[in-house]
Amino acid sequence: MHPIWTSLVIVALAGVAPAQTRETPADAPRLAQQSTPPDDGRDHLDDPNWLGPYVPTPTAVVDAALELAKVGEGDLVYDLGSGDGRIILAAAQRFQARAVGVEWNEKLCAKTSADVRRLGLEGRVKVIQGDIFEQDVSSASVVTAYLLPKSWERLAPILERQLSKGVRVVAVNDPVPGWPVVEKRHIEGESAIKSWDLYLYRMR
Numbered sequence: 001m002h003p004i005w006t007s008l009v010i011v012a013l014a015g016v017a018p019a020q021t022r023e024t025p026a027d028a029p030r031l032a033q034q035s036t037p038p039d040d041g042r043d044h045l046d047d048p049n050w051l052g053p054y055v056p057t058p059t060a061v062v063d064a065a066l067e068l069a070k071v072g073e074g075d076l077v078y079d080l081g082s083g084d085g086r087i088i089l090a091a092a093q094r095f096q097a098r099a100v101g102v103e104w105n106e107k108l109c110a111k112t113s114a115d116v117r118r119l120g121l122e123g124r125v126k127v128i129q130g131d132i133f134e135q136d137v138s139s140a141s142v143v144t145a146y147l148l149p150k151s152w153e154r155l156a157p158i159l160e161r162q163l164s165k166g167v168r169v170v171a172v173n174d175p176v177p178g179w180p181v182v183e184k185r186h187i188e189g190e191s192a193i194k195s196w197d198l199y200l201y202r203m204r
């Protein structure tokens with residue numbers, strides 16, 4: 001498991017909102033700006049479909065993930081567990097793609113929708129408030145996901161069934177077990193817990 005998950009899952013299992021507790025003093029101002037409280041009244045930890053806590057991907061890593069997948073005009077990007085929508089917003093704003101997020105946290109979806117309107121991206125970006133396991137993602141040309149490593153055990157066979165040949169998948173931080181990596185990118189941070197790995201796959 002990537003080191004960042006180990007600490008975040010311990011925090012989440014302790015019943016403490018990760019966005020409030022994972023930050024170091026140096027991170028605090030940046031995270032305060034980026035994070036939306038994940039409390040939507042649901043006890044996700046007990047939900048068998050819970051695929052991980054809300055942890056926003058830094059902007060530089062978002063851009064690196066979209067670059068790795070060579071996202072461009074004509075792409076339809078799905079971010080599974082879209083958090084505050086930063087990946088789908090970036091896909092449309094900086095990579096000229098259309099994008100859909102799937103996120104079951106009501107507040108994060110509301111923030112995403114507000115940003116979509118504020119940025120004038122209606123018609124190109126939308127967020128679906130719902131469970132990843134209840135979606136049909138077969139229209140995607142690119143899929144991104146930043147979820148707990150165990151998520152791939154259930155998610156990989158679903159993507160194998162739904163996605164067409166050639167669709168690019170970018171896994172943030174942890175690889176998809178059994179899938180051949182097309183390209184890996186490591187992004188160094190200030191410490192081991194802040195470094196990031198991106199894994200690119202192409203559906204066969």
Ligand SMILES: C[S@@+](CC[C@H](N)C(=O)[O-])C[C@H]1O[C@@H](n2cnc3c(N)ncnc32)[C@H](O)[C@@H]1O
Binds near residue numbers: 051053080081105
């Ligand atoms: C690590 S965050 C990633 C957020 C965003 N993709 C990013 O990279 O900044 C994972 C997100 O997945 C959401 N999530 C976890 N399980 C889910 C499920 N079964 N259906 C929908 N969303 C889920 C969480 O609420 C959380 O916001």
